[in-house]
Amino acid sequence: MPATRETRLVTKRFGDEQAKTLAGYVASGGYQALKKALGMQPAAILDEVKKSNLRGRGGAGFPTGMKWGFIPKDAKTTYLVCNADESEPGTCKDRELMYWDPHLLIEGMAIASFALGCHHAYLYIRGEMMREHAVMQAAVDEAYRGGLLGKRVAGSGYELDITVHRGAGAYICGEETSLLNSLEGRRGWPRMKPPFPAVKGLFGQPTIVNNVETLMNVPFIVEQGGGVFAELGMGRSGGTRILCVSGHVNRPGVYELPLGITTRQLIDEVCGGIWKGRKVKAVIPGGSSMPPLDESELDVPIEFDALMTDPRIKEVEVRPGVKFDLGGGKTLRTMAGSGGVVVMDDQADLPAICARIMQFYAHESCGQCTPCREGTGWLARISQRVADGRGLPGDLELMESIAHGIGGNTICALGDAAAWPMLGFLTKFRGEFEAKLAASVAGAA
Amino acid sequence: MQTAPLSDAAKQKLNAVLSRYPNAMAACLPALHLARAEYGHLGDDVVKLVADHLALPVAHVHGVVTFYTMFRREPSGQNVLRVCTNISCMLRGGYEILGAVERELGIKPGQTTPDGCFTLIEEECLAACANAPMMICGARYFLDLVPEKMPELLAELRQTPQTELV
Ligand SMILES: Cc1cc2nc3c(=O)[nH]c(=O)nc-3n(C[C@H](O)[C@H](O)[C@H](O)COP(=O)(O)O)c2cc1C
Numbered sequence: 001m002p003a004t005r006e007t008r009l010v011t012k013r014f015g016d017e018q019a020k021t022l023a024g025y026v027a028s029g030g031y032q033a034l035k036k037a038l039g040m041q042p043a044a045i046l047d048e049v050k051k052s053n054l055r056g057r058g059g060a061g062f063p064t065g066m067k068w069g070f071i072p073k074d075a076k077t078t079y080l081v082c083n084a085d086e087s088e089p090g091t092c093k094d095r096e097l098m099y100w101d102p103h104l105l106i107e108g109m110a111i112a113s114f115a116l117g118c119h120h121a122y123l124y125i126r127g128e129m130m131r132e133h134a135v136m137q138a139a140v141d142e143a144y145r146g147g148l149l150g151k152r153v154a155g156s157g158y159e160l161d162i163t164v165h166r167g168a169g170a171y172i173c174g175e176e177t178s179l180l181n182s183l184e185g186r187r188g189w190p191r192m193k194p195p196f197p198a199v200k201g202l203f204g205q206p207t208i209v210n211n212v213e214t215l216m217n218v219p220f221i222v223e224q225g226g227g228v229f230a231e232l233g234m235g236r237s238g239g240t241r242i243l244c245v246s247g248h249v250n251r252p253g254v255y256e257l258p259l260g261i262t263t264r265q266l267i268d269e270v271c272g273g274i275w276k277g278r279k280v281k282a283v284i285p286g287g288s289s290m291p292p293l294d295e296s297e298l299d300v301p302i303e304f305d306a307l308m309t310d311p312r313i314k315e316v317e318v319r320p321g322v323k324f325d326l327g328g329g330k331t332l333r334t335m336a337g338s339g340g341v342v343v344m345d346d347q348a349d350l351p352a353i354c355a356r357i358m359q360f361y362a363h364e365s366c367g368q369c370t371p372c373r374e375g376t377g378w379l380a381r382i383s384q385r386v387a388d389g390r391g392l393p394g395d396l397e398l399m400e401s402i403a404h405g406i407g408g409n410t411i412c413a414l415g416d417a418a419a420w421p422m423l424g425f426l427t428k429f430r431g432e433f434e435a436k437l438a439a440s441v442a443g444a445a
Numbered sequence: 446m447q448t449a450p451l452s453d454a455a456k457q458k459l460n461a462v463l464s465r466y467p468n469a470m471a472a473c474l475p476a477l478h479l480a481r482a483e484y485g486h487l488g489d490d491v492v493k494l495v496a497d498h499l500a501l502p503v504a505h506v507h508g509v510v511t512f513y514t515m516f517r518r519e520p521s522g523q524n525v526l527r528v529c530t531n532i533s534c535m536l537r538g539g540y541e542i543l544g545a546v547e548r549e550l551g552i553k554p555g556q557t558t559p560d561g562c563f564t565l566i567e568e569e570c571l572a573a574c575a576n577a578p579m580m581i582c583g584a585r586y587f588l589d590l591v592p593e594k595m596p597e598l599l600a601e602l603r604q605t606p607q608t609e610l611v
Pocket residue numbers: 055056057058059060061062064083084085086087088171172173174175176177209210211212214215412413414417
């Protein structure tokens with residue numbers, strides 16, 4: 001299969017208005033997988049998901065089957081929560097997925113719930129998504145009326161409720177433990193882990209949190225088998241990948257593609273190249289919290305393991321010559337994250353873009369831990385003055401040391417999400433920051 | 446000022462909401478959304494009313510309200526314009542869009558026009574990055590924006606406001 005051909009497992013109903021209705025969805029083959037799943041043993045479904053090599057599409061790429069396996073065997077009440085809080089800058093797939101194919105998400109949630117022994121699943125949808133909320137609520141209501149949710153799911157003895165729950169404006173609620181607190185009616189403060197949600201999550205019960213795209217892949221896995229799904233992928237990652245391409249390309253868009261596609265193929269062959277006849281300078285591969293790639297690093301597949309380990313991608317440094325340690329001797333290259341690919345052309349002002357990213361994380365820090373609360377604020381202020389040509393001597397070293405102080409020292413990964421891109425931009429595009437600084441110091445003298 | 450009690454329709458909805466959760470606290474966000482739709486914003490009296498309905502401490506509900514940006518404490522305009530300036534939008538002119546709206550309406554982010562027609566908010570990423578620059582107003586998306594078209598678009602919203610009080 002050519003790497004640049006779109007392969008549609010979860011976007012196949014995009015553009016089809018009919019498919020949003022239960023009748024239209026069923027007519028195009030919908031809810032067959034749920035019926036099949038209800039005739040299987042939950043353990044057999046879990047096996048297929050394990051075999052499929054499905055990995056979480058919410059950001060961390062964690063193997064879904066393994067996560068489901070963490071639910072204690074003797075759990076009486078379990079919950080499934082679908083994370084539809086999508087707000088990582090550059091990411092715009094879950095919103096489109098829910099808008100075009102709401103029943104595929106309901107079907108995926110229902111199968112997952114059955115496999116996990118869960119009788120009440122929650123869909124936590126971002127508060128600002130008023131249009132998608134209406135679509136999802138209408139689809140859930142229709143699924144109840146059609147006998148696909150409620151006391152007897154699709155005529156079986158299995159009972160399942162799905163409740164659509166709206167957020168109210170807070171990026172941090174995408175972090176799974178913050179989301180659980182928010183769902184419990186509290187401020188969205190992340191929780192210390194362990195215990196992990198699979199052991200003690202929503203209302204104190206074992207809970208699985210999965211991303212929208214992750215769950216929408218489940219019906220295919222049940223229908224076609226985990227092996228077929230694994231075959232479509234690459235290495236230890238099964239299926240396809242939705243990439244949301246934005247920024248300076250000719251054809252930005254949301255594309256479902258084979259996992260083997262490289263960033264360069266994505267830009268040139270899928271997105272029609274860089275706009276205005278310019279050249280590429282930098283690419284963020286998976287949402288604004290991921291270290292960027294430079295032009296020499298674009299020939300690596302945008303796949304979970306490749307972006308983390310391929311030696312063609314430089315290791316992020318704390319300061320020139322000193323590698324950033326992720327712990328356990330692992331160094332940071334970059335990650336596939338949320339699939340938000342942001343492309344910057346050769347005229348892009350990277351210090352200004354980096355400052356905007358820092359401003360975002362400073363704004364969204366929940367304030368619970370000092371390194372994140374104080375550090376993101378300082379990074380935002382210093383990176384802004386550097387970008388504005390008001391930087392002071394030593395500012396780059398100061399930013400490095402603050403970012404290094406945040407990384408790995410906080411309750412949740414929002415701290416890292418600010419530190420990593422800061423260090424990544426400084427590692428790979430240091431010259432641009434130095435030039436700004438040189439100009440501002442000279443100007444001040 | 447005395448706040449009117451929740452309408453019967455809202456009370457009915459609130460009861461339906463409560464049945465979806467194992468405890469009343471979990472109904473906090475849905476209840477506040479209902480109150481937002483009913484009263485337009487969440488002043489102290491409305492916060493107290495929600496707390497009473499859920500039998501929760503006012504301090505808890507107040508803490509929740511102040512954590513989330515959509516729970517506005519002040520009245521807002523009929524149209525709440527949420528203009529994204531995060532990176533994907535910035536790269537394709539998000540700040541020019543924001544500037545065009547500021548000029549046309551004569552207000553800055555966080556402000557409401559004197560006629561109560563528009564509130565302007567500079568937003569973080571709204572998950573439509575592939576159609577940057579963009580903004581939302583109520584349930585409507587305005588995608589692939591160009592600054593020159595903004596006056597026309599705002600005139601249209603003045604005629605047919607898009608509420609976000611749902
Ligand atoms: C600051 C922060 C924000 C996050 N935002 C989201 C989000 O908007 N959507 C999402 O699915 N996952 C988000 N995540 C990841 C979740 O914590 C969690 O890993 C994910 O929902 C698990 O689903 P998956 O295994 O299917 O990927 C975020 C994580 C962090 C640290």
